[in-house]
Amino acid sequence: MTLSDILIKAGQATPSADNSQPWLFVTKASTFSVMYDSKRVLNKTFKPDAHATYLSIGALLENLNQMCREVKVTLQWNFPETFNPDNPVYFEAQLKEGNLNINEAEFANHPLFSRHTYRFPFQKKQIPSQIIDAVVAKKTEYAKAVVITDNNKIRDMASLVKDASQIRFQTQEIHEWLGRSLRFGKQAMQTRDGLDVATLDLPPGGSLFMRFISDWRRMKAMNFLGTHKFMSWVDSMPVKSAPAIIAIIGQAGFRETLSAGQLMQSIWIDLNEQGIAVHPYYVVPDQMNRLKDGVVPKDLQQQAEQVSKQTRNLLDLQENEVFHMLFRVGYPTKNNTKRSLRLPLDKLCNTIPTNS
Numbered sequence: 001m002t003l004s005d006i007l008i009k010a011g012q013a014t015p016s017a018d019n020s021q022p023w024l025f026v027t028k029a030s031t032f033s034v035m036y037d038s039k040r041v042l043n044k045t046f047k048p049d050a051h052a053t054y055l056s057i058g059a060l061l062e063n064l065n066q067m068c069r070e071v072k073v074t075l076q077w078n079f080p081e082t083f084n085p086d087n088p089v090y091f092e093a094q095l096k097e098g099n100l101n102i103n104e105a106e107f108a109n110h111p112l113f114s115r116h117t118y119r120f121p122f123q124k125k126q127i128p129s130q131i132i133d134a135v136v137a138k139k140t141e142y143a144k145a146v147v148i149t150d151n152n153k154i155r156d157m158a159s160l161v162k163d164a165s166q167i168r169f170q171t172q173e174i175h176e177w178l179g180r181s182l183r184f185g186k187q188a189m190q191t192r193d194g195l196d197v198a199t200l201d202l203p204p205g206g207s208l209f210m211r212f213i214s215d216w217r218r219m220k221a222m223n224f225l226g227t228h229k230f231m232s233w234v235d236s237m238p239v240k241s242a243p244a245i246i247a248i249i250g251q252a253g254f255r256e257t258l259s260a261g262q263l264m265q266s267i268w269i270d271l272n273e274q275g276i277a278v279h280p281y282y283v284v285p286d287q288m289n290r291l292k293d294g295v296v297p298k299d300l301q302q303q304a305e306q307v308s309k310q311t312r313n314l315l316d317l318q319e320n321e322v323f324h325m326l327f328r329v330g331y332p333t334k335n336n337t338k339r340s341l342r343l344p345l346d347k348l349c350n351t352i353p354t355n356s
C-alpha cells in the first residue's frame with residue numbers, strides 16, 4: 001500500500017453531517033489534495049464553505065494526521081489563504097514517501113477506524129474525572145472543549161436542543177436534506193452513504209413514520225398538529241438524561257473551524273477507545289450559524305435569536321467565541337450497534353495523470 005492509499009482509507013472513515021461524505025481525494029503526481037466533491041454533493045448537503053463542512057474537513061485532517069503519526073511520516077499540509085468555493089481545495093501536501101510499502105494489517109486496528117456515532121440510551125454511570133480532565137486538556141490555540149456534568153445545566157442545554165430542533169423541523173431546506181439522506185432497509189447497503197435509519201434509536205413503527213414525514217409537504221401539514229414539537233421533544237430527551245455533555249467552542253473562520261473539527265475528532269476517537277459512546281448534536285450550532293447567515297425563515301427568527309442568546313449565556317461564550325458542536329456522552333447500554341457505511345474508494349478518489 002502506498003502512503004496515499006492509507007491516507008484515503010483514514011479519510012474515508014471521517015464522520016460528516018448526515019453521512020454525506022462531501023470530500024474528494026485528488027492525487028496528481030506527488031500532490032495529494034482534499035477537495036469538496038461538488039459534482040456529487042453540491043445542493044444535496046451543506047455547501048463547500050459551510051461551517052458543518054469545515055468541521056468534517058477538520059475531522060478528516062485529524063484522521064490523516066493520526067495516520068501519519070502511526071506510519072511515522074511527517075507531511076507539510078498547505079492551506080489556501082482564503083478558501084475558495086469555486087476551487088474547493090481545503091488543503092494539500094506533497095507525498096515524497098508516495099511509495100512507502102505499508103502493510104494494511106499494521107494500521108487497520110487504529111482507533112480512528114472504530115470511532116462511530118451512538119444514538120441509543122446510556123447507562124447512569126458517571127464519567128471518571130480523569131477522563132473529563134483529559135478531554136479538557138486537549139485545548140488548542142483555536143478551540144477548547146467544555147465538559148458539563150451539572151444536571152441543571154444539562155437540562156437547560158436539552159431544552160435549547162428542543163427549541164433549535166423545533167425550528168429545524170419547520171425549515172423546508174433542512175428537512176428536505178434529511179429526507180434525501182435517509183436510507184431504509186437495504187438502501188443503506190446499496191448507496192453506502194446517508195443516514196441509515198437502523199443507526200437511529202427509533203421505536204417500533206418509527207422507521208415507517210420517518211419515511212412518511214420525509215416528504216416536506218406531509219411534514220408541513222403534520223406540523224399543524226404539532227409534529228415538530230413532538231419530534232423535537234424526542235430528539236432532545238436523550239440529552240436530558242446524559243451523564244455529561246461536551247461543547248466544542250472556538251473561533252469563527254476557515255482554519256479556526258478546521259481546528260475545532262480536529263479537536264472534535266480527537267476527543268471522539270479517544271472517548272470511543274475508552275468505551276465511552278458519543279452522540280453529536282449539531283442542531284443548536286446549526287441554528288446559530290443559520291441565524292448569522294440570515295437564512296432562518298422570517299417567522300422563526302425570533303425563536304432562533306432566543307436559542308442563540310440563551311446558548312451563549314449557558315456556555316458563557318465570550319464575544320469572539322463560537323459554539324461549534326455539542327456531544328452527548330456516556331457509557332453505552334448497547335454494544336455492536338449498526339454502523340454507517342462509507343462510499344467505495346473509487347467514488348471518493350480521483351487520480352489525475354501528470355501530463356494533464
Ligand SMILES: Cc1cc2nc3c(=O)[nH]c(=O)nc-3n(C[C@H](O)[C@H](O)[C@H](O)COP(=O)(O)O)c2cc1C
Nearest residue numbers: 015016017018019052055116117280281282283340
Ligand atoms: C458536522 C457534523 C454534524 C453532525 N450532526 C449530527 C446530529 O445533529 N445528530 C446526529 O445524530 N448525528 C450527527 N452527526 C453524526 C453523523 O451523522 C455521523 O458521523 C455519520 O452518519 C457517520 O456515522 P459514524 O459517525 O458512525 O461514522 C454529525 C456529524 C458531523 C461531522
